[in-house]
Amino acid sequence: MSATRRLPPPPSPPLPFVLPTFTGARLANGLAVRAARWGRRPTVAVSVLFPGAGSAADPPGREGMAEITGDTFLGGTRRRDARGLAEALDDLAAILEVSAGSDSSVARLSILEKDLDDGLALLAEVLTESTFPEDEFEKNRRRQIDVLAEQRSEPDFLARERLLDRLYPGHPYGRLTATEKGLEALTRDEIAAFAATRFSLSHATLILAGAADPDTLLRSASRAFEGLAAGLRVPADTVPPPPRIDGFSIHLVNRPGSVQTNLLFARPALARRNPRFTTALVANQSLGGGASSRLFHVLREERSLTYGAYSSLSARVAGGQFSASIDCRTEVTREACSGLFDLIRAFAAGGPTGEEHERSRKYLLGSFPIPRETPGGVAQDEISRLLHGLPEDEWATWRDRVGAVSRQEACRVAEDFFDPDTGILAAVGDAKVIRPVLESFGDTTLWDADGPRA
Amino acid sequence: MSPQRGIPLVTVDVTYDVGSRVEPPGKTGFAHLFEHLMFEGSENIGKGEHFRLVAEAGGSMNGTTSEDRTNYFETLPAECLDLGLFLEADRMRALVLTLEKLDNQREAVKEEKRLRVDNQPYAPSFETADALAYDAFPYKHSVIGSMDDLQAASLDDARDFYGRYYAPGNALLAVVGDVDPADAFRRVKSAFDEVPAREAPARFAFVEPSPSGExxxxxxxxxxxxxxxxxxxxxxxxxxxxxxxxxxxxxxxxxxxxxxxxxxxxxxxxxxxxxxxxxxxxxxxxxxxxxxxxxxxxxxxxxxxxxxxxxxxxxxxxxxxxxxxxxxxxxxxxxxxxxxxxxxxxxxxxxxxxxxxxxxxxxxxxxxxxxxxxxxxxxxxxxxxxxxxxxxxxxxxxxxxxxx
Incomplete structure (x- = not known):
């Protein structure tokens, strides 16, 4: 470093980034529609949000219901079979999928702007005229069972599956995916009934973002959807609050021959609707949000223990969690584990430094436009706003709220929600080597890839 | 330069004409390992500072190495164009290499190989498939390289590699986003003018034998x-x-x-x-x-x-x-x-x-x-x-x- 070190150039005057405003309408059948003009290219991102149609609504013993229902929407409609539907989509170069999250299912259509009307007509057909043919259901169910067997060979899947299972025991959030048992038990009639009661237009919101003005988008939406039936009344059940976790425990999934140990810690934190969620995001950025954060800097750049160490917050409707992870070569499992927990513990006790806090605020403020560069990005904002019951101006005011977070508030939120003495550590690796190591950190239960160890 | 108006973001990308294909036997994985070293500081940027400066600006950044090229990029608020240009020019002009940095990033890359290849189902078989399909070494070996070669990489290797391949004449700068091209060109010139010309390597060429049977x-x-x-x-x-x-x-x-x-x-x-x-x-x-x-x-x-x-x-x-x-x-x-x-x-x-x-x-x-x-x-x-x-x-x- 030279004595006359040159300083990085300061920014020019900031340019405003103004989010699009969504225009709303409600069709006679109850379907809410939200539309905004956005994006640089002639394309439209269309989403239909079905709250309550996610995997948390899977009936006990039928784990995988929402997932297989979503897959089987493309199994055929009253007008065409599965192949006919596939051809119709590809003729439009459209991409359509119906995917289940935990609190909702979302149908997503990506379509060129010139084909919007045809694309919306096809989307409406899939959502209201699907016949869920027995053979297509059966194929999807069988394939998903085999997919699960494949996923159990991936360390990341095993860690996340075991973590959720122990963090939310007996709770609908405790499952990462379908289960073999649930899939075996499902029938075609059950998924058809699930679709009929959970995918009602009267309970859904259609979101369009793309290269046309909102009125044009709204007109196209009502042409495609307004004559359709409202659908059945959706059950007004809500997901119960997650169970309380006491203390700290370790759950080791044995994966013989692993050359790495994957460590994934999580503890209960904040639901998205909690007003302190934004404060927690700012705090998390200092601890483990990116390459300039404390975990990455110390564990990779200073101590050479890993390719990457991060922390994050994830929020669902009924609760949320704080997570942190590190992957390391088997031989340094002890150093990586103690390194990770020492840093989290210190952060929970002392919070970010003034410099870290400033950088985190600046990062979150400045990077706000990056994921919102595309129509799909702003549509996703609207989906999460609606799903979590956030106010209309949530995203318009988000940067003001981030900017106002003080270091003291970040310290308090870290103390309240990042303390690792409560929580679950899921570990995946070669148990014959790392079990004794992990046992020195806490009560360790051994699991196999497919469940409890006999 | 490609102006894309409307959203106040800019991407600065420097792509160097060097990829894993230039690696001789015994040096596999080096182009990618070197990519890591480019984030570890240059004359005006200390270790860790690249990440911090980009974060403080509200940007995202990364680099990637393929068989055919290595790229470095930042997506920043458009008003921070100068920062992206400064970071790229500084590491093109005066990267600071030390054994400590090399040892540190060597471990990071070995961990990356374990994470993405050695510990994943099927991933090693893609290396086998390339080794089987190609006869000439450039595409026969993987971008991530072998553990032995990564372990053997030396500071002299890094200095030679930088000198040989990281000349301005061996790179292309792209600026894409909410910028006025004339203004952006002036800023580019001011940032990169001080990078001295160095001899660029000859275009890499190799002969891959024609297919000769299943x-x-x-x-x-x-x-x-x-x-x-x-x-x-x-x-x-x-x-x-x-x-x-x-x-x-x-x-x-x-x-x-x-x-x-x-x-x-x-x-x-x-x-x-x-x-x-x-x-x-x-x-x-x-x-x-x-x-x-x-x-x-x-x-x-x-x-x-x-x-x-x-x-x-x-x-x-x-x-x-x-x-x-x-x-x-x-x-x-x-x-x-x-x-x-x-x-x-x-x-x-x-x-x-x-x-x-x-x-x-x-x-x-x-x-x-x-x-x-x-x-x-x-x-x-x-x-x-x-x-x-x-x-x-x-x-x-x-x-x-x-x-x-």
Whole structure:
């Protein structure tokens, strides 16, 4: 470093980034529609949000219901079979999928702007005229069972599956995916009934973002959807609050021959609707949000223990969690584990430094436009706003709220929600080597890839 | 320079004409390891500071290494263009290399190899597939390299590599986003004027022998749950007319909901758990790849026969008019979807700019593919997807499972 070190150039005057405003309408059948003009290219991102149609609504013993229902929407409609539907989509170069999250299912259509009307007509057909043919259901169910067997060979899947299972025991959030048992038990009639009661237009919101003005988008939406039936009344059940976790425990999934140990810690934190969620995001950025954060800097750049160490917050409707992870070569499992927990513990006790806090605020403020560069990005904002019951101006005011977070508030939120003495550590690796190591950190239960160890 | 107004973001991308293909035996993985060192500080940037400065500006950044090139990029608020240019110019002009940094990033890269390759099902078999398909060393070895070679990399290697390949004349700068081109050019000039000219290396060239007959290899994979199959065909370099035709074959066989191979083997007949068709386009000989996981109870012999049978039928009958029309629509739609962000546009322009000297060739190539007729597509499949240029790797789960 030279004595006359040159300083990085300061920014020019900031340019405003103004989010699009969504225009709303409600069709006679109850379907809410939200539309905004956005994006640089002639394309439209269309989403239909079905709250309550996610995997948390899977009936006990039928784990995988929402997932297989979503897959089987493309199994055929009253007008065409599965192949006919596939051809119709590809003729439009459209991409359509119906995917289940935990609190909702979302149908997503990506379509060129010139084909919007045809694309919306096809989307409406899939959502209201699907016949869920027995053979297509059966194929999807069988394939998903085999997919699960494949996923159990991936360390990341095993860690996340075991973590959720122990963090939310007996709770609908405790499952990462379908289960073999649930899939075996499902029938075609059950998924058809699930679709009929959970995918009602009267309970859904259609979101369009793309290269046309909102009125044009709204007109196209009502042409495609307004004559359709409202659908059945959706059950007004809500997901119960997650169970309380006491203390700290370790759950080791044995994966013989692993050359790495994957460590994934999580503890209960904040639901998205909690007003302190934004404060927690700012705090998390200092601890483990990116390459300039404390975990990455110390564990990779200073101590050479890993390719990457991060922390994050994830929020669902009924609760949320704080997570942190590190992957390391088997031989340094002890150093990586103690390194990770020492840093989290210190952060929970002392919070970010003034410099870290400033950088985190600046990062979150400045990077706000990056994921919102595309129509799909702003549509996703609207989906999460609606799903979590956030106010209309949530995203318009988000940067003001981030900017106002003080270091003291970040310290308090870290103390309240990042303390690792409560929580679950899921570990995946070669148990014959790392079990004794992990046992020195806490009560360790051994699991196999497919469940409890006999 | 590509102005993209409306959203106040800018992507700064420097792509260097160096990839893993330049690595000789004994130095595998070095181009990528060196990419890591480029983030560790230069004359005016201390260790860790690159990450911090980009974060404070509200930017995202990264670098990637392929067989053919290495790129470095930041996406920043448009008013921070100068910062991106400063960071790139400083590390192009005066990177600071130390053994401590090398040792640190060596471990990070070894961990990356464990994470992405050694500890994942099927990932090692992709290295086997490339080693089998190619004869010449440049594409025969993997970008991530071998643990032994990573371990052996020295500080002198790093200094030599920087001196040889990181000359300004061996790089292309792309600026894409909410900028006024004249103003941005002035800023670029001011930032990069102080980077002294250095001798740029001669264009890398190598000779890959012509395909000489089918090759086969069987590998065991201790992490795989199901058997899998690679069927690869060695073909010409990117932008060769054969590749334009094969990009249509790729779509008709594998893209969308109707891609023939995927639709029949995965969806309709439930013989494969997954199947992908991809054209791995390189500056030298490229690969037309099919990779598939077998469903339980389906032997790899059966899966291979089904895949080869479908390829033969396609080569014999060619595409239907509707398939041709669909492939064209898919191509246009994917060109739209692939150019929605400043970063994606920067990547596209950089590769054409660096490899071909003309960033605008992207449009030309889309037009060239759209102009192809069914006969040309059929001819390409019949001529190129043949046993002579084929290499097949079968992946079998190894049986040994140990108790804890």
């Amino acid at each position: 090759r086969r290899e069987r590998v065991e994979d201790r992490h795989a749950a199901m058997p899998a199959l690679h069927v690869n065909f060695k073909v010409k370099e990117r932008r060769h007319p054969d590749l334009f035709a094969l990009s249509v074959v790729e779509r008709i066989l594998g893209a969308g909901e109707t891609g023939r191979l995927w639709r029949r083997l995965v969806k309709d007949d439930s013989l494969a758990l997954s199947l992908s068709v991809s054209l791995d386009e390189r500056r030298g000989p490229s690969l037309f790849r099919v990779f598939s996981l077998a469903r339980p109870g389906v032997t790899l012999e059966r899966l291979e026969a089904e895949i080869l049978g479908d390829l033969e039928r396609f080569a014999a009958d060619g595409p239907t008019p509707r398939e041709m029309e669909r492939a064209r629509r898919l191509l246009l739609a994917s060109a739209v979807r692939a150019t929605q962000t400043t970063q994606a546009i920067a990547f596209l322009l950089s590769e054409y700019g660096l490899y071909d000297g003309d960033p605008g060739l992207f449009r030309h190539d889309v037009e060239a593919v759209l102009a192809l007729d069914a006969a040309a597509v059929k001819d390409a499949a019949a001529r190129l997807l043949v046993a002579t240029s084929r290499s097949v790797v079968t992946v079998v789960p190894s049986e040994a499972k140990e108790a804890a």
